[in-house]
Amino acid sequence: MSFKEWFVKRSPLPEMWREHMAEYYAPKNFNIFYYAGSLLLLMVVLQFLSGFLVMAHYIPTARDAYDSVYGIMYDVHYGWLMQYMHVDGVSLIFILLYIHMARGMLYGSYRSPREIVWIIGYTTYLAFMAEAFFGYILPYSNLSYWAGTVITSLFKSIPFIGHWVTTLVRGGAGMSGDTLGRFTALHVTVVFLVIVGLIVFHILYLHKVGSNNPDGIEIKANKGPDGHPVDGIPFHPYYSVKDLFGFGVWLTIFAAIIFYAPTFHHIFLERTMSTPANPLKSLPDVTPPWYLSPFYAMLRAIPNKNGGIILMVVAVLFPFVLPWLDKNPVKSTRYRPITRIMLIIFFINFFVLAYLGEQPPLPKYFFPERLGAVIYVAFFVLLPLVSKFEPTRTPPARVRFRAH
Amino acid sequence: MSDETQDNKHAPNVTRRRFLTALVTVSGAAVAGTIVVPMVKSLDPTAAAAALATTTIDLNPIEPGMQMVALWQEKPVIVVNRTPEMLATLDETAQKGLLKDPNCNVPQQPPYCKNKYRSRVPEWYVGIKICNHLCCIPHYRPKKASVAPWWLGGFHCPCHGSMYDLSARVIKGSPAPHNMAVPEYDIDVEKKSVVVTKMYPLAHLC
Numbered sequence: 001m002s003f004k005e006w007f008v009k010r011s012p013l014p015e016m017w018r019e020h021m022a023e024y025y026a027p028k029n030f031n032i033f034y035y036a037g038s039l040l041l042l043m044v045v046l047q048f049l050s051g052f053l054v055m056a057h058y059i060p061t062a063r064d065a066y067d068s069v070y071g072i073m074y075d076v077h078y079g080w081l082m083q084y085m086h087v088d089g090v091s092l093i094f095i096l097l098y099i100h101m102a103r104g105m106l107y108g109s110y111r112s113p114r115e116i117v118w119i120i121g122y123t124t125y126l127a128f129m130a131e132a133f134f135g136y137i138l139p140y141s142n143l144s145y146w147a148g149t150v151i152t153s154l155f156k157s158i159p160f161i162g163h164w165v166t167t168l169v170r171g172g173a174g175m176s177g178d179t180l181g182r183f184t185a186l187h188v189t190v191v192f193l194v195i196v197g198l199i200v201f202h203i204l205y206l207h208k209v210g211s212n213n214p215d216g217i218e219i220k221a222n223k224g225p226d227g228h229p230v231d232g233i234p235f236h237p238y239y240s241v242k243d244l245f246g247f248g249v250w251l252t253i254f255a256a257i258i259f260y261a262p263t264f265h266h267i268f269l270e271r272t273m274s275t276p277a278n279p280l281k282s283l284p285d286v287t288p289p290w291y292l293s294p295f296y297a298m299l300r301a302i303p304n305k306n307g308g309i310i311l312m313v314v315a316v317l318f319p320f321v322l323p324w325l326d327k328n329p330v331k332s333t334r335y336r337p338i339t340r341i342m343l344i345i346f347f348i349n350f351f352v353l354a355y356l357g358e359q360p361p362l363p364k365y366f367f368p369e370r371l372g373a374v375i376y377v378a379f380f381v382l383l384p385l386v387s388k389f390e391p392t393r394t395p396p397a398r399v400r401f402r403a404h
Numbered sequence: 405m406s407d408e409t410q411d412n413k414h415a416p417n418v419t420r421r422r423f424l425t426a427l428v429t430v431s432g433a434a435v436a437g438t439i440v441v442p443m444v445k446s447l448d449p450t451a452a453a454a455a456l457a458t459t460t461i462d463l464n465p466i467e468p469g470m471q472m473v474a475l476w477q478e479k480p481v482i483v484v485n486r487t488p489e490m491l492a493t494l495d496e497t498a499q500k501g502l503l504k505d506p507n508c509n510v511p512q513q514p515p516y517c518k519n520k521y522r523s524r525v526p527e528w529y530v531g532i533k534i535c536n537h538l539c540c541i542p543h544y545r546p547k548k549a550s551v552a553p554w555w556l557g558g559f560h561c562p563c564h565g566s567m568y569d570l571s572a573r574v575i576k577g578s579p580a581p582h583n584m585a586v587p588e589y590d591i592d593v594e595k596k597s598v599v600v601t602k603m604y605p606l607a608h609l610c
Contacts, residue, residue, distance in 0.1 A: 076448075
């Protein structure tokens with residue numbers, strides 16, 4: 001008996017390899033948007049590596065945190081590279097998350113039987129938000145300090161136990177070294193492990209029901225004599241090699257950003273990150289990073305504290321029920337022009353809200369912010385009605401694909 | 405487009421594919437290498453740690469027969485101001501055959517300290533006070549018969565009983581294999597100062 005036979009008899013890996021790679025049949029008509037998923041996996045691995053290496057030099061105390069981050073930038077060999085990889089990686093992850101989610105919404109990937117895949121994926125997005133927020137606090141710059149103060153203040157709006165929760169989160173009356181300690185612990189252990197676990201389940205649940213495709217038709221409904229979908233191709237080698245090509249292109253973009261525009265015009269790394277925390281000096285305007293600012297714009301849109309927070313929470317939670325708001329038998333918006341137009345308005349509106357959330361809190365932005373909030377909520381409210389009555393074109397019997 | 409053209413399979417060009425696979429593998433390894441090197445290098449001692457590389461010790465407060473310990477790169481450096489009587493014991497230990505390496509043939513010190521004093525200037529012993537056995541810190545025992553009846557003065561390790569003379573040469577019967585290490589240093593006798601510059605690369609600390 002060869003060593004290979006001996007090993008294979010005892011190992012679950014060959015079976016897993018077949019189930020998830022070599023004999024996982026994915027539709028053959030994936031387009032460019034389908035790179036986002038594998039690129040997200042790559043980025044999480046890179047964040048783990050760069051994060052581990054900056055953590056090796058980071059000191060989570062109120063006195064030393066800021067200087068230790070500067071030490072990473074100037075004193076650690078290639079510390080600037082690890083630091084910029086980690087900082088710019090966050091923004092790139094959110095770009096990919098938004099592409100990945102927009103893809104799912106355009107082609108109806110959240111629809112039956114993939115509701116749980118959508119819910120796990122959206123939960124992962126929320127976990128990424130928490131991970132990004134905790135990471136944001138760690139350099140203990142003045143922006144970290146005030147962003148931490150503002151965000152932890154949100155918990156005060158919880159009825160009855162708000163103040164207790166706020167104190168628990170902060171580890172004291174206000175932001176301090178104790179807050180830094182627990183946020184460091186959350187950032188590197190609990191939240192990170194939750195993200196990894198959710199990604200594993202996201203993929204397992206996807207592979208149980210199979211991948212959707214731009215045409216939104218089930219390839220499993222049309223199987224060939226070999227028992228495999230006629231419009232499916234094994235993930236390995238076809239998509240693994242395709243994704244490898246995507247890795248190359250993406251890493252080139254990533255490297256270009258790190259080397260030539262690491263702050264990305266102060267969008268990926270704000271100017272106010274470069275002054276140490278000062279409890280006596282609030283920032284001129286506290287704006288969140290671009291990937292969270294759409295929700296922040298909605299928070300500001302309502303001139304009532306609790307009303308704004310409720311709107312923001314509703315806006316964040318609405319996508320969870322998306323699978324049940326869509327009533328149309330056709331999944332892909334390729335064959336549903338009205339929904340497609342609604343979605344495109346929704347996406348543009350989301351980025352307009354992101355822009356507005358970055359602006360100083362001036363009265364001239366109040367109207368566009370409110371309009372943006374109305375459009376955001378209107379999409380979810382109108383979807384059940386529109387999807388029920390909209391005219392649709394008939395999807396093709398087999399996926400549209402041109403061999404190349 | 406008909407289903408036949410969709411499912412039409414072309415025979416693959418095997419040579420071309422092998423070449424492309426090799427090309428991708430090699431360039432992929434090159435890309436991985438370019439990031440692995442900075443990643444490993446980032447765990448090197450930082451510039452801040454490297455800036456702490458040298459230590460200057462003021463000899464003025466050390467009276468004859470006295471010693472002082474300074475911290476250099478997280479290691480204790482001992483400076484002993486040896487009296488003529490103490491220097492005389494160095495010949496005695498060697499003559500009695502007590503030492504494992506009386507002539508300092510093992511390069512535990514820079515070449516300019518390869519003498520019975522194991523120092524640049526006979527009176528001033530400068531060395532790292534770490535036992536060659538298992539990295540403990542030996543005690544300084546200058547008094548005669550303070551460790552054993554035959555004791556002429558030297559260093560005695562509390563962990564496993566290694567013994568050294570006043571030049572930190574290891575005494576026979578000790579578990580330590582070599583003399584204690586001497587770092588590279590400069591001494592200015594007039595200004596009474598010692599600058600410990602770097603570890604002597606051949607020396608085996610413990």
